[in-house]
Structures are given as structure tokens and as C-alpha cells.
Amino acid sequence: xxxxxxxxxxxxxxxxxxxxxxxxxxxxxxxxxxxxxxxxxxxxxxxxxxxxxxxxxxxxxxxxxxxxxxxxxxxxxxxxxxxxxxxxxxxxxxxxxxxxxxxxxxxxxxxxxxxxxxxxxxxxxxxxxxxxxxxxxxxxxxxxxxxxxxxxxxxxxxxxxxxxxxxxxxxxxxxxxxxxxxxxxxxxxxxxxxxxxxxxxxxxxxxxxxxxxxxxxxxxxxxxxxxxxxxxxxxxxxxxxxxxxxxxxxxxxxxxxxxxxxxxxxxxxxx
Amino acid sequence: xxxxxxxxxxxxxxxxxxxxxxxxxxxxxxxxxxxxxxxxxxxxxxxxxxxxxxxxxxxxxxxxxxxxxxxxxxxxxxxxxxxxxxxxxxxxxxxxxxxxxxxxxxxxxxxxxxxxxxxxxxxxxxxxxxxxxxxxxxxxxxxxxxxxxxxxxxxxxxxxxxxxxxxxxxxxxxxxxxxxxxxxxxxxxxxxxxxxxxxxxxxxxxxxxxxxxxxxxxxxxxxxxxxxxxxxxxxxxxxxxxxxxxxxxxxxxxxxxxxxxxxxxxxxxxxxxxxxxxxxxxxxxxxxxxxxxxxxxxxxxxxxxxxxxxxxxxxxxxxxxxxxxxxxxxxxxxxxxxxxxxxxxxxxxxxxxxxxxxxxxxxxxxxxxxxxxxxxxxxxxxxxxxxxxxxxxxxxxxxxxxxxxxxxxxxxxxxxxxxxxxxxx
Numbered sequence: 110x111x112x113x114x115x116x117x118x119x120x121x122x123x124x125x126x127x128x129x130x131x132x133x134x135x136x137x138x139x140x141x142x143x144x145x146x147x148x149x150x151x152x153x154x155x156x157x158x159x160x161x162x163x164x165x166x167x168x169x170x171x172x173x174x175x176x177x178x179x180x181x182x183x184x185x186x187x188x189x190x191x192x193x194x195x196x197x198x199x200x201x202x203x204x205x206x207x208x209x210x211x212x213x214x215x216x217x218x219x220x221x222x223x224x225x226x227x228x229x230x231x232x233x234x235x236x237x238x239x240x241x242x243x244x245x246x247x248x249x250x251x252x253x254x255x256x257x258x259x260x261x262x263x264x265x266x267x268x269x270x271x272x273x274x275x276x277x278x279x280x281x282x283x284x285x286x287x288x289x290x291x292x293x294x295x296x297x298x299x300x301x302x303x304x305x306x307x308x309x310x311x312x313x314x315x316x317x318x319x320x321x322x323x324x325x326x327x328x329x330x331x332x333x334x335x336x337x338x339x340x341x342x343x344x345x346x347x348x349x350x351x352x353x354x355x356x357x358x359x360x361x362x363x364x365x366x367x368x369x370x371x372x373x374x375x376x377x378x379x380x
Numbered sequence: 381x382x383x384x385x386x387x388x389x390x391x392x393x394x395x396x397x398x399x400x401x402x403x404x405x406x407x408x409x410x411x412x413x414x415x416x417x418x419x420x421x422x423x424x425x426x427x428x429x430x431x432x433x434x435x436x437x438x439x440x441x442x443x444x445x446x447x448x449x450x451x452x453x454x455x456x457x458x459x460x461x462x463x464x465x466x467x468x469x470x471x472x473x474x475x476x477x478x479x480x481x482x483x484x485x486x487x488x489x490x491x492x493x494x495x496x497x498x499x500x501x502x503x504x505x506x507x508x509x510x511x512x513x514x515x516x517x518x519x520x521x522x523x524x525x526x527x528x529x530x531x532x533x534x535x536x537x538x539x540x541x542x543x544x545x546x547x548x549x550x551x552x553x554x555x556x557x558x559x560x561x562x563x564x565x566x567x568x569x570x571x572x573x574x575x576x577x578x579x580x581x582x583x584x585x586x587x588x589x590x591x592x593x594x595x596x597x598x599x600x601x602x603x604x605x606x607x608x609x610x611x612x613x614x615x616x617x618x619x620x621x622x623x624x625x626x627x628x629x630x631x632x633x634x635x636x637x638x639x640x641x642x643x644x645x646x647x648x649x650x651x652x653x654x655x656x657x658x659x660x661x662x663x664x665x666x667x668x669x670x671x672x673x674x675x676x677x678x679x680x681x682x683x684x685x686x687x688x689x690x691x692x693x694x695x696x697x698x699x700x701x702x703x704x705x706x707x708x709x710x711x712x713x714x715x716x717x718x719x720x721x722x723x724x725x726x727x728x729x730x731x732x733x734x735x736x737x738x739x740x741x742x743x744x745x746x747x748x749x750x751x752x753x754x755x756x757x758x759x760x761x762x763x764x765x766x767x768x769x770x771x772x773x774x775x776x777x778x779x780x781x782x783x784x785x786x787x788x789x790x791x792x793x794x795x796x797x798x799x800x801x802x803x804x805x
Contacts (some may be wrong), residue, residue, distance in 0.1 A: 180681060187588065214683030224674035227697050236692070237682040286678065293682060 133158040133327035134179060134216070134297050139193035141174055141183065141351075148174045151193065152353045154346055156297065161319055161328045163342030163359065165335065167374065171351040172331045176299045179329070180216040181209050198296065214241070217295035217326075221302045223282035225274035225289075230266050233274045233285055237293035252292055259325075260288035261318050280311030284318060291326065298326045302333060316341050335375055339363055347371045414776070421773030424766060425537035427522040427530050430484035430496060431455070435474040442484060442496040443468070446765055456765070459493040460511075463551065464763035466494070482524045488517040492551040492763075541773060551757075551766060555774060557732055561645075561725075561747035562714065562781055564734045568649040568743075569656065569713050570706060576653065577660030577705060582690055584661070585668040603658035611719030614651030619643055619723055639744050643724025645733040646743030651723050655716055656709035663708060667701020668694055703793035707786050714782045717751035725752045727760075750778040 132155040141149035148171045156162055164172050177183045179195055181202060195202035202212055214237070226233050234253045235243075243249055253270070257263040262284040266277070274285055283303060290298060300319075304312045319341050322328060332338050338345050339359060346356040347370070355362060355371045366372040433441045433455060443457035443466065452469045459466040485504050487495045491514060497507040504519050520533060543554035580599070584592050623640035631639040640646070671694055679689040695702070717725075726746045733747040734740060753774040761767025 182677060182681060185677070185680065210680075210683045210685045210688075213681055218678075218681035220674055220678060220681075222674060224672065224678040226675060226678070226693055236679070237684075239692075240682065240684050240688060289678075289682065 130155075130160075131158040132156065133198070134329075135194075135196040136175075136179070137194040137196070139175070139178060139191070139195060141171070141178055141192075142190040143174075143186070144188040148351050149178070150351045152348075152351075153193075154353055154356050156327050156329055157344055158327045159323060159325065160343040161323045161330055161341055162344040162346060163338035164329060164331045164346050164348060165333075165338050165374070166348035168333075169350075170348045172348055173301055174351075175348065176218070176301050176329065176331055179297070179299055180213045180218055182213075182218070184209065214293050215295055216297045216299060217290035217293065218299045219283070219287055219290055219301065219303045222306050223279060223286050225277070225282050225285050227273070227275060229271045230274045230277070230285065231270040234288050234292050237289060241293060256288040256292035257285075259291055259321070260284045261314070261321070262288055278311075280307050280314065283307060283311070283315065287318065287322070291322070296327065298322060298328045300328060300330045302331050304337065305333060312337075335363075335377075347374060349374070414779070417772050417776040417779070420769055421776045422534075422538075424769045424773075425534050425541065427520055427525075427533045427537075429480050429523055430486060431478045432481050432484065432498075433470060433478045434476045435470055436476060437474060441468055441470070442498065444486075456494070458495040458497075460495070462762070463492050467765070480523045483521065484523050485519055485521045487511075487519050489514045490517050542777075551761060551763060551770065555750065555753060555777060557729060558748040558750045558753045558774070559777065559781065560732050560734060561729070562750045562778070563785075564741070565645060565649055565652065565720075565747065565749065566710055566713050566785060568645065568741075569652040570710065572649055573653040573656050573660055573709055574702070574706060577657055577709075578664055578695065578702065580657070580661045581664035581668060582695070584665050585694075586686060586690070599658045599661050602654070603662070607655055607716045608718040608722075610651050610655045610716075611722035613654070614647055614719060614723040615643070618647040618650050623647060643722070643746060644744040645724060645741075645747050648720050648724045648747070649743075651719050652713040652716060655719065656712050659708045659712055660705040663701055663705035664698065667698035667704070670701070671697050700793050700797045703789050703796070707789045707793070710785050710789070711782055714778065714785070715751065717749065717755055720749055720752060721755075725749045727752070727756050750774050750781065754778065 134156040135154070137153050138151040139149055139153065140147065140151055152171075152175060164175065166172050174183070178191060179197075179202070183189045183191065191203060197212060197215055200207060200212065200215075202216075226236060228236070231253055234256050235249050238249055238252050243252065254263060257266065262281060265281060266272075266285075274282065277285060283306075287298075287303075304315045307315060316337065319328060319330065323343075330338075330342060342359045344357065345359045345362045347354045347362070347366075347368075349370055355366060355368045357367075362371065363375055366375065428444045430442065431445055433443075433453070435441070441455055441457050443455040446454040446456050446467070448454075450472070452471055453475065455468045455470060457466045457468050481498055483498050483500065485497055485499070485507075487497070487504060487508055489495065489511060493511075493514070495507060495511060497503060499507075501519075508514070508516050508519075522530065522533070525533075541554060542556060542559075544556040545554045580595070584596055619642065623638070623642070623644075627635060627639050627641040675693060675697065676689055679693045680686070684692065724746050726748060729746050729748045731742070731745060733742050733745045735742070754771045757767045757774060758771035759767075761770070
């Protein structure tokens with residue numbers, strides 16, 4: 110118990126790795142319980158702005174749980190309790206006066222399996238915009254086009270925007286939900302293993318897209334795939350059994366991990 | 381999909397035959413129902429031949445043969461006084477001979493009586509005059525005409541049955557008012573039950589916990605309540621409770637003549653809405669539950685509130701289930717007669733609940749209903765021999781109405797399903 114506390118303490122100083130880096134989102138001693146089971150233990154880290162940060166760790170280490178804490182999607186789960194702080198910009202996400210759906214607009218999310226709505230391609234992207242109260246057709250058209258272009262899907266669907274989104278290929282669907290997420294101009298993009306269901310070619314395309322997105326958005330990417338983390342991420346965080354073991358820039362974490370557990374994991378000794 | 385469950389093999393073959401046999405039995409039962417209803421219901425519309433029977437005691441009887449068995453022949457002869465008084469039994473030992481004279485005619489009177497006679501048009505006129513004060517609906521010489529003319533008469537009888545003519549006759553005339561009443565009632569019921577059912581299902585889907593569990597079990601219990609109990613509830617709650625209050629507040633100048641304080645279309649529709657609510661709730665809730673959880677999470681993650689997610693995403697995606705609920709509700713409501721007898725259905729309504737007069741729909745009016753017409757014709761008719769076939773005809777028409785309403789909803793649902801098929805795979 111003592112060692113785990115000291116581990117947590119060492120992980121609680123993200124500033125060492127992030128000196129002088131702008132922070133888009135920060136957690137402070139974030140803990141999460143599902144009923145009696147503790148899924149996250151005092152996780153503290155800062156998400157660098159306009160960078161890609163990979164969140165790696167074995168199955169069940171709490172990666173998805175952590176992601177869902179950041180946009181309060183865990184609110185939908187019964188018996189779920191959160192302690193600690195999540196700061197999105199200057200907003201305390203769990204403060205009493207925080208409007209949850211406003212927070213979720215600022216913290217976009219892309220899920221593991223593409224989940225396009227059973228609407229047309231156009232209406233999928235316009236969905237969030239319409240929620241914002243955007244009604245004028247021309248403005249909607251412009252925003253939809255911009256979002257689809259940003260998700261590098263525009264060229265493939267420009268001529269069939271009114272077709273059902275469910276007819277798109279898997280990889281296209283995943284880029285569509287990215288377009289849907291960025292249409293509402295979030296500050297942060299949470300991605301929960303977005304490429305795990307894609308074939309290698311689509312994965313490659315998706316990783317290129319991630320690089321482009323990182324110009325404008327702060328991306329937190331959950332991934333199982335070490336190579337992917339090494340390829341795309343500027344920073345990497347290693348989560349193990351609900352604790353943040355190590356967090357640093359990708360190069361040094363992969364080449365020179367400070368913690369034994371990290372080294373074991375990235376060299377494939379478990380996970 | 382279903383092919384996966386059918387395997388070749390000893391048991392698989394038996395299973396296949398069992399399944400196919402059960403399906404065939406269902407189809408056969410449905411077909412038999414339609415044939416029985418159609419055959420028995422259509423028979424009285426066909427002009428039957430007029431026979432003249434001579435008996436040993438010197439009587440000469442003119443009429444139609446109703447039944448023929450070993451111990452008696454039953455004839456319907458002229459109904460001089462009132463309906464149902466013209467039946468005569470002739471024992472075999474009395475029977476000498478029967479003929480089908482070409483000049484035999486039958487006069488159908490507007491009050492439902494039928495009078496027989498022989499001769500030409502002048503004779504028929506004279507016969508009509510004997511029935512003082514009665515008007516003729518039609519005069520036929522059925523023995524003299526061929527098959528095609530009889531078919532014409534048959535079609536005329538059918539269209540008369542489907543029309544609105546001589547509704548006041550003791551046997552009942554055209555069923556158009558009952559048809560209009562049934563359709564109006566079912567549609568009004570649908571309009572009432574759908575919003576409530578959808579709202580309840582949405583509540584049950586979004587909320588879990590003790591309160592929702594209580595609501596769910598309450599609805600489950602509602603589904604098991606016999607329909608006559610709903611009739612009593614509607615009478616006490618709507619007619620005598622709510623209706624009497626409305627009369628006191630808004631129609632006090634007309635009291636003691638009740639406006640809403642007696643049974644009427646609105647109260648019947650509300651009663652049926654209560655009756656069908658569980659069906660709608662259960663199927664809509666199932667439809668909502670079948671929508672992948674990822675869709676809901678995706679909508680919430682875009683900054684939609686729960687309400688917006690429900691309204692913009694879940695309910696549109698659950699539209700096939702909504703229509704399934706509606707179909708089941710219509711089927712249940714159209715068949716429920718018992719509760720209606722307490723809350724506003726009548727044998728003969730003075731006016732239709734829906735007409736060209738503002739406000740077009742008259743929710744306080746009493747109405748006629750096909751289901752009640754079946755009951756009335758079969759059990760409360762002054763002439764059972766003619767009442768029962770009429771009950772068959774009304775029942776067939778009721779089935780046609782239900783099937784037509786359901787087909788509309790099913791076609792609509794299938795078009796929606798095609799749109800969402802990719803979602804469910």
C-alpha cells in the first residue's frame with residue numbers, strides 16, 4: 110500500500126514532463142468507484158493543448174473509465190462515484206453549477222466502434238450543430254462541409270450527403286463520427302481506441318487524420334497498440350490497475366521508462 | 381436468419397415439419413374463419429327462391445325455405461303483424477308438393493318485414509296496400525330471373541348493407557354508421573394512447589429504480605385486467621366523474637340533460653386508451669431498449685441532453701416499434717366491445733360522431749360500433765334466423781376494418797424498417 114502511494118505521488122507531478130507546455134485539461138487526484146470497486150486511484154495529469162497524448166495500459170486498467178470521467182459520461186452509469194477534480198480550461202467539470210451538456214460539447218468523444226446515427230451523412234454531422242441552435246441552411250452547409258473536410262471525408266461523400274450514414278464503410282463511418290465530433294468545435298477530443306476496429310489501411314488513414322486534428326485540438330487517445338502510440342503520440346501516459354504509473358513525452362517513456370511496470374508493459378512482458 | 385435454426389438431420393427434420401405444420405394450421409384456421417364468416421354472412425344477400433308448399437290439411441304456403449330436415453320443413457312466410465311471426469313448420473306427413481312459381485314475388489318493407497304473394501306488379505301493389513301504412517323497400521320476382529340478375533340483386537343487397545339506409549329498422553339497416561363509429565373510435569383512441577404510451581415507455585427506459593419498477597409492474601397488471609372492468613372504470617371515472625363535472629362547469633344551462641355526463645365517443649376512446657396503454661408501453665420500451673447503447677452515448681457526448689437525445693435520436697430510431705405498438709393497440713381496441721357497452725355505444729345513434737358540421741368530430745355523441753352490432757344482431761335481434769347471418773356479416777366487416785387499419789400501419793413500419801435495417805445488423 111505504501112509503495113502504491115509513493116507511485117501515485119511520483120505520478121502526481123506531471124509538471125516535470127510538461128514544463129512550459131500549455132495544458133488543456135487537468136485531473137487532480139481523480140478517483141472513481143463503480144459501487145464498491147475502485148476503478149481509478151488518484152489520477153493526476155495534464156493534457157497538453159494541441160498535442161496527441163496516448164493513454165496506454167492493459168485491459169481493465171481504467172483507460173476508458175478515465176476517458177468517460179473527463180466528459181462526465183460516467184454520470185449515466187448507476188452507482189458510479191467520482192472524487193477529485195477535473196479541470197477543463199478553467200471550468201471544474203464536477204462543480205455543482207457546471208452544465209453537463211455544455212461541458213460535453215467542449216470535450217468531444219469518439220468511441221471504439223463507429224456509432225453513426227441512423228440519419229443521413231449530412232444530418233449526422235449537423236446533429237450537434239442543430240443542438241447548438243444553428244438553423245440556417247447555409248451556415249449548416251458550411252459547417253458540415255468544413256467538418257467533413259477536417260475529417261478528410263469530404264471527397265468521398267460530397268456527392269451523397271443525403272445517403273444513410275449506415276451505408277458507409279467502417280473506416281468512413283469512423284471518420285464521419287470524428288467529423289460529427291469536431292463540427293461542434295470542441296477544445297478536447299477524447300478517443301477510445303478509435304482505430305481498433307479498422308483494417309490496417311483504414312488505420313493508417315486514421316492516424317494521418319489524428320496528426321491533422323492535433324493542429325487544432327487536444328487529443329487524448331486510448332490505444333492498445335504500442336506501435337500506434339509510438340507513431341502518433343507526442344505524450345504517453347501509462348495506466349495500470351487504475352493508477353497512473355508514468356506520464357511523459359513519448360520518446361523518453363518508450364526509450365527510457367522510469368518505472369519498472371512501464372518497462373515491463375512496453376516490452377510486452379504483460380498486458 | 382431463420383434458416384440457421386433449421387438443420388438437416390433426424391430431429392431437425394421433425395422440427396421443420398412441426399414448425400411448418402403449426403404455421404399451416406394457423407393459416408388454415410384463419411382461412412376457415414374467413415370462409416365461415418363470408419359464407420354465412422353473405423347467404424342472406426343472395427335472393428333465395430320462393431316456394432309454394434301444399435299440405436294435406438289444405439293449406440297453401442308461400443315463402444322461403446329456412447331449413448329442411450327429416451322431421452320438418454321450416455318456411456318463412458309473410459310477416460303480417462311484425463318481424464319474426466311468419467315461421468311455419470311443415471311435418472313430412474303433411475307435405476304434398478312444392479313448386480317454384482315464376483310469378484311469386486316478395487316485398488321487403490322498410491320496417492324489415494317481408495311479405496310474399498303471386499302475380500304481376502299490380503298484384504304486388506295491391507298486396508302492399510293490404511299492409512296498411514307500410515312502405516316497400518323493394519319488390520322482387522326471384523324465381524323469374526336468371527343468375528346474372530340475381531347477382532345484381534346480391535350486389536345491391538350488399539351495398540345496401542354497407543350503406544346508411546333504413547338504419548332504424550328493427551333488424552338494423554346499413555352498417556355505415558357502425559363502421560364510421562368503429563373507425564372514428566379506434567383513430568381517436570390511437571391519438572390518445574400513443575403520446576401517453578410513448579411518454580411512459582421513455583420514462584421507464586430512462587429511469588431505473590424503485591419508482592420505475594413500481595410503474596412497470598402496475599402496467600403489467602393493467603394488461604391482465606379484464607376489459608369489462610375498464611368499462612366500469614370508464615363509466616365511474618369518465619362518464620359519471622369527469623363528464624358530470626364538465627357538464628356542471630360548461631354546460632350547466634342544458635342540465636339536467638347531460639352533454640358529457642353520459643356515455644360518448646370521447647369517454648369510450650379514453651377507456652380504450654387505458655385498455656391498450658400496456659400494449660403500447662411494452663412494445664415501445666422494447667424498441668427503445670433495442671437501440672444500441674453506443675448511439676445514446678454518442679448523442680450525449682455531443683452535448684445533447686437526455687431529453688434531446690430521446691426526442692431527436694431514440695424515438696425516431698424506435699419508430700418501427702412505435703408502429704408495432706400501435707398495431708397491437710388497434711387490434712386490441714377494435715375487438716373490445718364489453719367496455720364500450722358501458723361508456724357510450726348504442727344500437728342506434730341519431731347522428732354520426734363525425735360529420736360535415738363544425739367541429740366535425742363530436743366527442744360527446746353516442747355512437748354505433750361494429751362489435752356491438754355483432755352482439756346485437758346475434759343475441760338481441762327480433763328474428764334470430766335473420767339476425768345470426770347478419771352478425772356473421774358484421775363480424776367479417778369488423779375483421780376487414782382491423783386488417784385494413786393494421787395493413788396501413790404495417791406497410792408504414794416496413795418502409796421505416798428498411799431504413800433502419802443496417803442499424804440492427
